[in-house]
Amino acid sequence: MSTTRRQMLARTGAAGAGIAFSGALSELFAGSAFAAGTGYGDLIKDPNGLLDLPKGFKYKVLSREGEPMSSGEGPVPTNFDGMTTLRGRRGTRHLVRNHENRHNGKIRVPAVDGITYDPNGMGGCTSLHLDSRNNVLDEHTAIAGTAVNCAGGPSLWGTWLTCEENEDKAGTNGYTKDHGFIFEVHPTDTRKLGGAVPLTDMGRFQHEAIAIDPSNGVVYETEDAFQKPFGLFYRFLPKKPLGGMGSLQAGGKLQAMRVPGVPDLSSVQETGATFDNVEWVDVPDPLAKETPIRLQDFGAKGITHSQKLEGCYWGGRSVYFVASFAKSAEGSAADHYGQIWKYTPSSKRLTLVIVFGPDSDLQLPGEEPDNIALAPSGGLMVCEDGEGAQHVYGLSRGGEVYAMARNAQNIGTPEAPEWGEFAGVTFSPDGETMYVNCYNPGTTFAVTGPWKH
Template sequence: MSETRQSARPSATRRQVLAGTGALGVGIAFTGAFSELFAGTAAARGRAGYGPLVPDPDGLLDLPKGFRYKVLSREGDRLRSGEGKVPSNHDGMAAFRARRGGVHLIRNHENRVDAKIPVPVVDGITYDPMGKGGCTSLTLDGHNDVRGEHVAIAGTAVNCAGGPSLWGTWLTCEETEDKAGTNGYTKDHGFIFEVDPTDTRRLGGAVPLTAMGRFQHEAIAIDPRRGVVYETEDAFEKPFGLFYRFLPEKPLGGPGSLQAGGRLQAMRVPGVPDLSRIQETGACFDDIEWVDVPDPLAVETPIRFQDFGSRGITHAQKLEGCYWGGKSVYFVSSYAKSAEGSAADHYGQIWRYEPSRRRLTLVIVFGPDTDLQLPGEEPDNICLAPSGGLMVCEDGEGAQHVFGLTRRGEVYAMARGRQNIGTPEEPAWGEFAGVTFSPDEDTMYVNCYRPGTTFAVTGPWDH
């Protein structure tokens, strides 16, 4: 059994950063050294943030002075392909290079059976006609004008996040484990699907990557050297989700190669059944173990309930964002609440796993000094920013923001949603999701989940 030890890195410090957002302040408290998040990325550059957010007179999106947005697509609009309406519940997203400086933008729709506007059923790319989720794809020119918009996959369910492959395709993840006969579905759900943003039938239509597991998927990240795919599970009830790795039969094999299968394994941290127990940043665990999943298809029993032997397996609540940086994979536990069954409470953790050392490190802990009446808790989707830091989508209570986190540990508000989905007396705002940057890093694309809105944000980015 490995033991917890302190990293040899600089000691952790406590910071409280307040960034102005017009009349409302943003409170975030966290412990940790943010420089650990960016091994192998560009050096820190430029300023810490872009100044206070300026209220948007159109009531859609507050941004710093000098930045502007363009609404690319909104739920209920007509798809340019003529296939139907733009679906609801905009979630995970990625941007790929297109010809003549353009961008292919692919977007998940986290639709359940009661979706307001389902993804239209399209022949040849529909998995289950009763599934209301899927992906849509936008083609943009060099000025972020929309030149095309079509359904990329349909008939899936609760497409939450996912992640880009290393060969220009999108891996969309179903955040459900409903089986055929449940909620009217005609097929089992809970899979990953590979989607080509430009040629919907290139990969054989809607083909579930069954060897990658059937569970409540959230996000993926791929090791660019070994081709290992890391997967997070956002389970809604105890026992909570697991952190997985998939060892493909054809690592780095290009489009369609994941259909060849492979081995699915779950992470075991010896002596730690629940990651929420670990509260001290810099805590490291060596000799991380990977245990074969007994039944990846979860034919009888959901994976997190399965028997992993007398030593058990390691769980964590709300495993969400996942990305690769340098020589490590990073993943987010959005929060943990003891009242819901976690071993301890926190308002967000970011973990780093180094495959070459088999080492897991707790890099950042959000709260519990965060004032829950202010925004800033529950980090969700994340991506690397042009300045060498991170952009983080907030998924908590109250006002909703996209936050920037610099390598030096400064936190700033990059955007605030202004679309009120509540009432004038009790306002509420939809979470942000799917933050990503164009290949040339000149545009930040981000979704408002509800009402489903996709924005392109341009301005004086630090490069």
């Protein structure tokens, strides 16, 4: 769908929400204990101009950019992005939140002694400690001195793996250290992990998200490279699998996915397309000392690329990853408005599960899926990162696409409205609260209501 049509729908108040897609949603949710799940009705315009939700739902603003943190370290940084919920003590929970600040970021993550990697890096993570009623008990810096912290993923032992979507080297843009790494973050004090330690064996590239196989500790990683050749899909084989906090610092082996005969995933357009011959190839130089990994020599068979690899999560026996879009005008083999892929390690099988619009119904305004999370209903919640109006939309197990939230914060003008993307959707351990970020202006919401379980 063209940007012009998206913006027209937004300006005329079109209520259609979600996305047009084709595919087998049942594959995504096999084995779920939850019910099929359906939508929650039309979105109701928020009189406060922050967040539109269905009837019966309400939100609470937990944090806003520029407001003082309770720690006294400084103002809340800008550019809210990926986020996770981690269990705390006595029924509390922690939200660990990325800040995708570049070298010229508006409000940096405060540089705090013992947890700052590069004093000239403006990105990092903040952590919110919440009680069971979503009251903020504390807000503080969790890691600082990193760059362009985009997404990441939770570990299996109560920490957050934050990913730098950046590969600037020391001396570029004022940085004093190389960037493009994954860092492990503790929700209360990252000093418990030795401070801001880059997990160098996991590769230096434009990281997006990760997911961990709970059976063996293998970490899967997506790369969101902006120019052709586009990013790769990786797996990391740790020397100390499932070793707990800090174990990833022991290192391991980084490999990239090769699908024989498929140099570009965008060329695959048929849902259900399956490849049983997936190969994993050792990365020649994970630190990319001279050459970015996606440009390195993987042999005569080459390697498999994809534009805009984004969200990544583990479900059942498989890892799922999102390609947000592909545009032939930018160098992709074909065009699409989003794909969800499934890789099953036990069978070495890769399957294209869903292809997103726009062919089936041009009235639906959604496109470009980004961050993704399992919902209490057993379906998915997907953050939209496109043009025009921005939604969190749900995909039910039964195949329904519905709006869950719409950003009402206009950062443009009345004549030419603009809305910041959503990011970091995640749920509380009891499934009763959806947490989500508005990227700009940075806002973290807690959404409660009649969730279907």
